Amino acid sequence: MAELKSLSGDAFLALSHGYAAAAASLALGAVQGSEAGRGYSAPDLGGELPAAPAPGTPAAAAESSGEQSGDEDDAFEQRRRRRGPGVPADGRRRPREQRSLRLSINARERRRMHDLNDALDGLRAVIPYAHSPSVRKLSKIATLLLAKNYILMQAQALDEMRRLVAYLNQGQGLAAPVAAAPLAPFSQATAYPFSAGAALPCADKCAVFPGTPSALCKHCDEKL
């Protein structure tokens, strides 16, 4: 969860400044790991899995979804006895039609979750962070939080751009001496409130993205 805590503030600073590389180091500092990452996105149903996979494993899923062979009933019974995932809470044996219905429901649910993961992958592809084989994929929650902050940042930038255009339209451009007040909103400090190296108080960082749960901000955790 450590990486999540760093996403709300610092991570997005990196995004706003240089995207990929800096974002990778800041947003994913805790996420970066060995290249032998988990690779959870594509469960290998045909991999080197134990003959009697534990419930919850991809192999177990394959077995349960009807991709198994003749020993499916044995496996199902085994799973039922173990009372793991895939085993009815009451532990009763199902009639065959109920079981096949369950299998189709399971398969549908699996497909739905795969679609959800595909969409998440699509989101990862468009939010700015280091897309590199050496950088572990963003977790689901990190992806969502980063995307949310990215949207907020873009909205803020757009708003400031509009105000800048309005200011230029009503004034005569920036050639004339500019009062501090009108330009203040367009200052670097406003656009990127927590610049690299200049650590702002946590309250300032959190204020930039009000929706960010404080529970996910390590700075808040440290100071509260």
Add this chain to the structure above:
DNA sequence: TAGGCCATCTGGTCCT
């Protein structure tokens, strides 16, 4: 070893 993240199964609820 604990904690984080994940896939999967399951039963419940809601909608068409």
Add this chain to the structure above:
DNA sequence: AGGACCAGATGGCCTA
């Protein structure tokens, strides 16, 4: 009735 969605439970894998 069937499908979509959701949340809880469970166990596996990986990292610190």
